Amino acid sequence: MARIVVVGSGIVGLAVARQLAGRGDDVIVLEKEPRIAQHQTGRNSGVIHSGLYYPPGSAKARMSVAGARSMTRYAQERGVAVETCGKLVVATDESEIARLHVLAERATANGVPARLISATEARESEPEVSCVAALRVESTGIVDYPGVCEAMVADLLAAGAELRLGESFDSARTEHGSIVVETSSGRLTVDALVNCAGLHADRIAAACSVDPGARIVPFRGEYFELVPERRSLVRGLIYPVPDPRFPFLGVHLTRSVTGEVHAGPNAVLALAREGYTWTDFRAADVADALSWPGTWRLGVRNIVPGAREVVRSLSRAAFARSLARLVPGITAKDLVPAPAGVRAQALRADGQLVDDFLVRSAPHQVHVINAPSPAATSALEIADHVVRQLDEVVAA
Numbered sequence: 001m002a003r004i005v006v007v008g009s010g011i012v013g014l015a016v017a018r019q020l021a022g023r024g025d026d027v028i029v030l031e032k033e034p035r036i037a038q039h040q041t042g043r044n045s046g047v048i049h050s051g052l053y054y055p056p057g058s059a060k061a062r063m064s065v066a067g068a069r070s071m072t073r074y075a076q077e078r079g080v081a082v083e084t085c086g087k088l089v090v091a092t093d094e095s096e097i098a099r100l101h102v103l104a105e106r107a108t109a110n111g112v113p114a115r116l117i118s119a120t121e122a123r124e125s126e127p128e129v130s131c132v133a134a135l136r137v138e139s140t141g142i143v144d145y146p147g148v149c150e151a152m153v154a155d156l157l158a159a160g161a162e163l164r165l166g167e168s169f170d171s172a173r174t175e176h177g178s179i180v181v182e183t184s185s186g187r188l189t190v191d192a193l194v195n196c197a198g199l200h201a202d203r204i205a206a207a208c209s210v211d212p213g214a215r216i217v218p219f220r221g222e223y224f225e226l227v228p229e230r231r232s233l234v235r236g237l238i239y240p241v242p243d244p245r246f247p248f249l250g251v252h253l254t255r256s257v258t259g260e261v262h263a264g265p266n267a268v269l270a271l272a273r274e275g276y277t278w279t280d281f282r283a284a285d286v287a288d289a290l291s292w293p294g295t296w297r298l299g300v301r302n303i304v305p306g307a308r309e310v311v312r313s314l315s316r317a318a319f320a321r322s323l324a325r326l327v328p329g330i331t332a333k334d335l336v337p338a339p340a341g342v343r344a345q346a347l348r349a350d351g352q353l354v355d356d357f358l359v360r361s362a363p364h365q366v367h368v369i370n371a372p373s374p375a376a377t378s379a380l381e382i383a384d385h386v387v388r389q390l391d392e393v394v395a396a
């Protein structure tokens with residue numbers, strides 16, 4: 001039995017803590033906020049991704065395919081709202097058909113059940129959609145992620161773990177084979193540390209003298225919601241064919257387990273790591289992003305699409321036009337703003353986004369540096385991987 005501190009009570013930290021506590025370790029979860037899951041986990045699309053998009057053999061592909069099953073099973077077992085409703089990826093004109101076929105091949109390579117269908121068949125499940133062809137993916141689902149987190153907290157507390165809300169990690173050092181952790185409330189001496197701090201994961205690694213190998217750049221994803229009387233325009237989940245040059249999926253339409261229809265998220269650089277609006281500005285976060293050479297390299301390469309995202313962020317009409325490509329009946333009048341989320345995306349110094357999940361270890365420490373989408377889907381699989389890594393670095 002080891003005494004282990006887990007930093008962060010998003011879905012990844014809670015899944016790790018639950019697994020460690022469940023096998024008998026003495027676990028303390030540190031969370032700087034007064035409540036669990038206040039950042040990425042509590043502000044996402046609520047989708048259980050099938051594993052369709054990711055390069056075959058990548059951690060994202062493996063852990064998303066397995067995670068879609070394990071997350072659905074966990075939610076069902078714990079009475080959390082979940083539904084395997086499937087989704088449509090729609091080609092809105094002929095120029096997107098070749099990319100739709102590439103996506104279908106990738107689905108096959110990843111073992112994801114997906115089928116190319118005609119526009120007529122697509123309209124049988126989504127009567128308001130506009131497309132020339134579509135990919136129907138059966139294993140995509142929707143779930144109440146905050147509900148999953150509450151179930152995980154119940155599990156870890158039942159197994160004897162301690163959840164310290166409102167206590168932040170400050171720094172850590174290794175002393176005689178133990179780790180001495182300084183927190184906002186005092187000092188802890190533990191056998192091992194796991195960093196699942198999402199938007200702050202790179203800083204926490206650095207505060208443990210571990211090179212994160214990348215910097216977290218915050219990309220805000222803004223959402224609208226369809227007004228209740230227009231929700232009938234969308235029955236399930238409707239996605240565009242993603243542009244392979246960009247890391248995000250493009251604004252899409254998703255029905256939640258409680259029946260609302262969300263539209264978004266777009267992707268704009270946030271002016272604070274937890275910057276949920278244009279007026280949330282934190283000089284230290286902006287300086288961090290601008291002093292990283294990768295940010296400039298990424299910006300120069302993506303100046304046109306980046307500007308387009310800013311326009312869509314500032315203009316509801318532009319946002320509505322993107323949605324109307326998928327469902328022509330949607331207009332700006334049908335949209336009301338909904339809370340935004342901020343993605344923690346790791347960026348290398350050369351300007352390349354870290355595509356896959358990135359976990360780094362050091363003696364007695366494991367750091368989850370890059371866990372963007374589909375990390376909520378994959379949380380139980382990431383936890384399994386992190387616990388195995390931890391066992392290796394503790395035994396070494």
Ligand SMILES: Cc1cc2nc3c(=O)[nH]c(=O)nc-3n(C[C@H](O)[C@H](O)[C@H](O)COP(=O)(O)OP(=O)(O)OC[C@H]3O[C@@H](n4cnc5c(N)ncnc54)[C@H](O)[C@@H]3O)c2cc1C
Pocket residue numbers: 007008009010011012013014030031032033036037038039040041042043044045046047048049167168169170196197198199200204221265340341342343344371372373374375376377378
């Ligand atoms: C807009 C958006 C849409 C998304 N949609 C989906 C989706 O539909 N499906 C999907 O699978 N994934 C989706 N994702 C991705 C998914 O939400 C994240 O990958 C996942 O939630 C990451 O969880 P986490 O625990 O790593 O991070 P977080 O949920 O961000 O948790 C990190 C926690 O660490 C805490 N913390 C940070 N610093 C400290 C410190 N110093 N001391 C103590 N605590 C600290 C934070 O307060 C926070 O609670 C989406 C993400 C966004 C932003």
